[in-house]
Amino acid sequence: MTLDQLQVLQTIVSSGSFRAASQELHRAQSAVSYSMRTLEDELGFKLFSRDQYRPTLTPQGRAFLKKATDLIFQFDELGETAEFLKRGHEPIIRLAVSALWPLPNLVGALKEFSSRFPQTEIKIIHDVLSTDEQLLEDHADISLGTIFNEKGLLITEELFTVDMVMVCSAKHPLAKLKKPTAEDLKKYPQIVLSSTVKSSDRSGGIVNQTNTISVQDLQTKKVFLEGGLGYGRMPDFAIKEEIKKKSLVTLGQKPITLHASIGRHSAKELGPCGKFIWDYFSRGQGKKLK
Amino acid sequence: MTLDQLQVLQTIVSSGSFRAASQELHRAQSAVSYSMRTLEDELGFKLFSRDQYRPTLTPQGRAFLKKATDLIFQFDELGETAEFLKRGHEPIIRLAVSALWPLPNLVGALKEFSSRFPQTEIKIIHDVLSTDEQLLEDHADISLGTIFNEKGLLITEELFTVDMVMVCSAKHPLAKLKKPTAEDLKKYPQIVLSSTVKSSDRSGGIVNQTNTISVQDLQTKKVFLEGGLGYGRMPDFAIKEEIKKKSLVTLGQKPITLHASIGRHSAKELGPCGKFIWDYFSRGQGKKLK
DNA sequence: TAAAATGATCTAAAAAAATTATAATTTTTC
């Protein structure tokens, strides 16, 4: 049983006769006849009843064709996937996204992307801080984060800025001081984001290295801060609500401004799918949302 | 691109090497090599990278194989369907069910049937009264109804009886009479089930032919009766609730006892699926429920 | 370092599929 035989079967039924099918398929009529005979021999039952002038499907043939049609459809789809891959479209895009990246910003991009390239799988690597390394170690194709580009191996483009403001719970002792000094802060634990990646020793606004509590994601950090466990910096976009309802208050420290950038490895060409994402952010779509 | 090539691809990946695949498939190694080369040529991209000793899938190859695996699975399923049909199993079973047939009775049968023969489609022909004709005109394989078998062409088996009791709404004028005569009944419309099938002139307990309202199904009939539109007969099992809550009351007429039977055409052999249904009812499973 | 294993490639053989021609039917047309 070959897929070609199934396609011949389908063509016979849709065209109405063996001869019409043979013309549609650009084959001799006898080839179509032969194809069906061998298929019937292998299946062990007749697909067509030949008592009439024109062959008509048997009940078995009808049921068989129904399933075969699905198969042919899926086969065609596989052909499309092959075309897609042949044109150089990536089967998977790996996005390294910093924990500090505003997620709503991503949603629009991914929505449009997945409707345009349904064949491409998206893998989000939600790394904490070191999105650079994900690119350098070839774990990601594109990064969205605060890029340092230490070794100059990356191509980056700045999209917008994020202010990291120092906050603590309104119930925290620091909240009562007008402008706490470094001395004051030292008395309480600082909540910090920290990556598990070995080489990363960057301190994203960490004041003292000793009295700290490390967390892996922004959500946890916010809960800890709100709970009065300590103080720490948070991106402004992520705490608007909390400032408004006064569960968090800003301390007098100057905000640290981070530069949110899109990046990729200079030695690796992006395919059409990667280019789409790059352009989406680079050409402003991704800048609008903030 | 043929399905065979996809199967070879899959075997190579699962077995780990071209040679191992060739042994598993009982072919020469060169045949496997050739098969992959022609597939790659047609696809337009490499499935394997050959820089290492053992060929490893390219990212494209990995994505392609993923989809191809689904296709192979579906292909195997088609083979199973073919086996199923070859053994004589029916691709479809057409059941003519009378409107008077207690439906809960069917549910159990169909549940067990569809889990045992998932390949077979079930078509319920919910005819009003003349299930005989569905068999005689080859619109159904098995009938469940009140079978007359006029021409003696059917094989039937009686399963249980259904009492058709004369009822009307408690608010209907007839409800106030103790035992209404035919004279009394004549004054009000009778709600009757009637088939659209031409030849059917059987009167399922119809008292007078003139003052009648015909409906196509039992549900409508019940609603009309409850609404006080007229009087009519209903199967006892279908109005238990209504009698209890007194929205319908029985009139003094003697019930008509119908014989619920399973039937099939004597000239047509049942296949394994049809036999299952026949036996299910015949051997008592269908009799338990009533 | 030698032996074993692997994949690519070439050629000849085998198998499969397509074509042409023809026969046997059935339907259509006049």
Add this chain to the structure above:
DNA sequence: GAAAAATTATAATTTTTTTAGATCATTTTA
């Protein structure tokens, strides 16, 4: 009702595709 046209099946022949066997260049393993 007869001739023409259309349709499928079959046989013989040709073409195409696939396979097998042998050899070579590599790489891995012992």
